[in-house]
Amino acid sequence: MNATEQQLWDYIDGNLNASDRKNIAEKIESDTEIKSLYEDLLKLNSAFGELDLDEPSMSFTRNVMESVASEPAPVAMKTQVDKKIIYGIGGFFVISLLILFGYVLYNSDLSMPEFNFNARLNLNLDKYITPTVLYSFLFFDLVIGLVFLDQFLRKKMHK
Incomplete structure (x- = not known):
């Protein structure tokens, strides 16, 4: 135009x-x-x-709604895993762990070593535990405690 x-x-x-x-x-x-x-x-x-503009019949809406209602509703696809597969995978890991444990037992010496502990511990804890470290530790504990309190209260609110 x-x-x-x-x-x-x-x-x-x-x-x-x-x-x-x-x-x-x-x-x-x-x-x-x-x-x-x-x-x-x-x-x-x-x-x-x-x-003349074509108008739909008076029952057009009703006919369409009946047609939609008569269609089967789509069903969510539900996939199921065979329990034999789960048991097979679990059995494989259990057998693998048992074989590994048996190999360790076979190659180890089962005699107990003599226990001789003659260590002299001479630690100066005053050098490591300063007021700053103590306050930092307490602050960290306070933050963790508040996080757990928040989670507890949120669970209580949802119930």
Whole structure:
């Protein structure tokens, strides 16, 4: 659609202001090509006006809703894993652990070593436990305690 056709459609529909309407009317009177296009558009507009719009029947909505209701509802797909597979995987890991334990027992010396503990511990704890370390430890414990209290209260609120 070119600009002239758009202007003619706006003229036919009455969407122009007075000065534009006057300019288009002068163009229609002066130019025969624009006048024939204007007459064709007027005929087309009147043909559109005579068309009856098809309306759905009164029971259209009811028919559509009944059709939707008669369709089977989609079922969520439920996949089930065979219990034999689960038992097989579990059995494999149990047997693997038993074989590993047996290998360790086979290669180990089962005699108990002599227990001789003659360690001299000479630790100066005052060097490591300063007030800053103590306050940091207490602050960390306080934060953890508040987190656990928050979780406990949230669970209690949901119940």
